[in-house]
Amino acid sequence: MVNREEIDLRKVYIETKNTLSDFVEAPDFEAQQIVRQVFDVSYSEILTGVKRMACPEQIKRIRDIVTRRCEHYPLQYLLGEWDFFGRPFLVxxxxxxxxxxxxxxxxxxxxxxxxxxxxxxxxxxxxxxxxxxxxxxxxxxxxxxxxxxxxxxxxxxxxxxxxxxxxxxxxxxxxxxxxxxxxxxxxxxxxxxxxxxxxxxxxxxxxxxxxxxxxxxxxxxxxxxxxxxxxxxxxxxxxxxxxxxxxxxxxxxxxxxxxxxxxxxxxxxxxxxxxxxxxxxxxxxxxxxxxxxxx
The missing domain is CATH 3.40.50.150 (Vaccinia Virus protein VP39)
Incomplete structure (x- = not known):
């Protein structure tokens, strides 16, 4: 059985933003993009602090993404897709x-x-x-x-x-x-x-x-x-x-x-x-x- 833990999406977003703040130009935007994709949630759910059950793989993935982003590896490659003209393109x-x-x-x-x-x-x-x-x-x-x-x-x-x-x-x-x-x-x-x-x-x-x-x-x-x-x-x-x-x-x-x-x-x-x-x-x-x- 997979062990899950309850997370506060807003708290995770703030922690992610703070970690990125010394390394990227738009930490707010990037933190939202990362949390949204990793946990498959909306921006409103992130900003209102909705609680979600997260599996270990998701926790590990968000940490890995943040670590690599702090090394200036492109966010788009880390997420694996990027929106263009309102559609997600794999990259x-x-x-x-x-x-x-x-x-x-x-x-x-x-x-x-x-x-x-x-x-x-x-x-x-x-x-x-x-x-x-x-x-x-x-x-x-x-x-x-x-x-x-x-x-x-x-x-x-x-x-x-x-x-x-x-x-x-x-x-x-x-x-x-x-x-x-x-x-x-x-x-x-x-x-x-x-x-x-x-x-x-x-x-x-x-x-x-x-x-x-x-x-x-x-x-x-x-x-x-x-x-x-x-x-x-x-x-x-x-x-x-x-x-x-x-x-x-x-x-x-x-x-x-x-x-x-x-x-x-x-x-x-x-x-x-x-x-x-x-x-x-x-x-x-x-x-x-x-x-x-x-x-």
Missing amino acids: GEGVLIPRADTEVLVEEALRFLEPLSAPKVLDLCSGSGCIGLTVALERPDAQVTAVEKSPAAFCYLTQNNERLGAKAECLLGDALALEAVKGPFDLIVSNPPYLTGQDMAELQVEVRFEPAEALYGDEDGLYFYRELTKIYVQRLRPGGMLAYEIGEGQQNAVSELLAAASLKSICQIPDYNGIIRCITGKNCDFVEDYGLSAV
Whole structure:
């Protein structure tokens, strides 16, 4: 018989928060996330001090998570999943952690697709699938293809596809040398590696646990934008859109690459902090007015 002990969720939350306070920027938030998942409870149950019977495995798990988090191991990897666009995506070592900034790219993709019927969408450098699978789930009529090179990340992509019921086509392969993807596509999206050599040298400790191949975009951070644009602009339908997530300060360089590839109405879209995070371009002269700034 498993020995259980009664715990006060609020007390456990406070102890967890206090332990984390010297090691993380948002101990309140992280403590809530940890307690919520380990004990499968709501935020309100935590904050009102509801009592729960806990088994030894749960007590051990929360201690192990807190210990590793104090060593700056990513919280998302410790929990094994992270929310993106309101859905839990499985994550772990070998795959880039979904970030809220990327939701801007998804929102722009969905806005573009809104008037289209049964659109074809290609997600390059898909990672966990947070972009392509979210599009597939928000637009069940879309035919979404997600491409990922890393076998480790591809494992998470396929698991998330099945777990969330996205029904996307998942392809293991190098986006820069993938002949199987012909197109044409209404929309091509990508959050490629875009950190510079200097960025890589200055990474936060937590980010160093994420795969370098999903982060590093050559010394200037622009390698994948140059190469992907050359290949995939030819696979857009008339009126189709190419959309990238970019790093801070890269908007002009990436916009110039899209313009050089004859894409039109190039737009720069800010994230929730006002940083230009998304660049889009279309392969035709006619562009609907979305109220965005065009370059």
